[in-house]
Amino acid sequence: EGDWPRPSKQRVITIANQKGGVGKTTTAVNLAAGLSMHGLRVLVVDLDPQGNASTALSVEHRGDIPSVYQVLVEDLPLKEIISPVPDMPNLYCAPATIGLAGAEIELVSLVAREARLKRALEAFDAIELDYILIDCPPSLGLLTVNAMVAAEEVLIPIQCEYYALEGVSQLLQNVELVRVHLNQVLRVSTILLTMYDGRTRLASQVADEVRSHFGETVLSTVIPRSVRVSEAPSYGQSVLTYDAGSSGAMAYMDAAREIAFRGAAVAGS
Numbered sequence: 001e002g003d004w005p006r007p008s009k010q011r012v013i014t015i016a017n018q019k020g021g022v023g024k025t026t027t028a029v030n031l032a033a034g035l036s037m038h039g040l041r042v043l044v045v046d047l048d049p050q051g052n053a054s055t056a057l058s059v060e061h062r063g064d065i066p067s068v069y070q071v072l073v074e075d076l077p078l079k080e081i082i083s084p085v086p087d088m089p090n091l092y093c094a095p096a097t098i099g100l101a102g103a104e105i106e107l108v109s110l111v112a113r114e115a116r117l118k119r120a121l122e123a124f125d126a127i128e129l130d131y132i133l134i135d136c137p138p139s140l141g142l143l144t145v146n147a148m149v150a151a152e153e154v155l156i157p158i159q160c161e162y163y164a165l166e167g168v169s170q171l172l173q174n175v176e177l178v179r180v181h182l183n184q185v186l187r188v189s190t191i192l193l194t195m196y197d198g199r200t201r202l203a204s205q206v207a208d209e210v211r212s213h214f215g216e217t218v219l220s221t222v223i224p225r226s227v228r229v230s231e232a233p234s235y236g237q238s239v240l241t242y243d244a245g246s247s248g249a250m251a252y253m254d255a256a257r258e259i260a261f262r263g264a265a266v267a268g269s
């Protein structure tokens with residue numbers, strides 16, 4: 001399989017859901033890996049103080065290294081913090097350190113506090129990037145708002161579990177607020193069903209419900225629950241390199257392909 005189409009203009013996709021543990025980071029890392037393995041140049045911006053995306057990509061994020069924190073709060077140029085991901089030629093990461101937790105508060109008093117990530121991304125010209133995937137923290141605070149202002153697309157991972165849709169309407173309201181007040185071009189382009197357990201009826205009921213509600217916005221690909229997916233980060237790898245033949249790896253590759261080939265549909269809200 002050869003290269004996938006290069007988007008006519010750079011796509012910035014914010015991966016958001018204020019619920020923790022729904023697969024935001026896993027999705028950011030594995031979609032980015034999949035796209036990069038097909039010749040697209042991809043940057044993952046880690047906006048979660050936990051730094052899980054940085055860890056999964058084997059990118060240093062000790063407390064004392066310059067990270068997204070310095071970019072947002074101290075105007076450090078993005079190119080000063082970006083690291084190439086080891087053994088992944090087209091993949092880059094802007095790491096988060098735990099200090100980023102303080103940024104939620106410190107940003108409040110700064111000029112253009114909602115647009116600081118956007119400005120940093122616009123000023124970045126060291127590498128011609130096709131995709132920027134932003135991994136959000138599990139909250140709707142200023143970090144997530146910065147991610148929504150910097151992007152045209154929001155990707156919402158939804159875990160196929162009880163209470164899956166809890167919080168999603170609040171998330172959609174926030175996307176709408178950002179669209180109206182701060183970023184007219186923002187839209188929910190993609191919903192991805194994650195951690196699907198084919199053995200349970202609940203999972204298929206949740207998937208049906210999400211599809212009937214959001215229609216075309218939902219990718220056809222569903223990510224299965226797979227031990228390989230959860231093991232990969234501890235080896236500092238995406239599941240696509242850790243175990244390319246596993247069900248989780250193949251699903252994330254399919255999801256990345258769908259995103260690369262489909263035009264971004266508008267949310268059915």
Ligand code: ADP
Nearest residue numbers: 020021022023024025026195224225226229230
């Ligand atoms: P979030 O970033 O939304 O908090 P994560 O991506 O960190 O969620 O996922 C939460 C946990 O679930 C992690 O331990 C991750 O390894 C695991 N996980 C994510 N996706 C899958 C999957 N498809 N199969 C099995 N485990 C998964």
Ligand code: MG
Nearest residue numbers: 024025048052
């Ligand atoms: Mg996360």
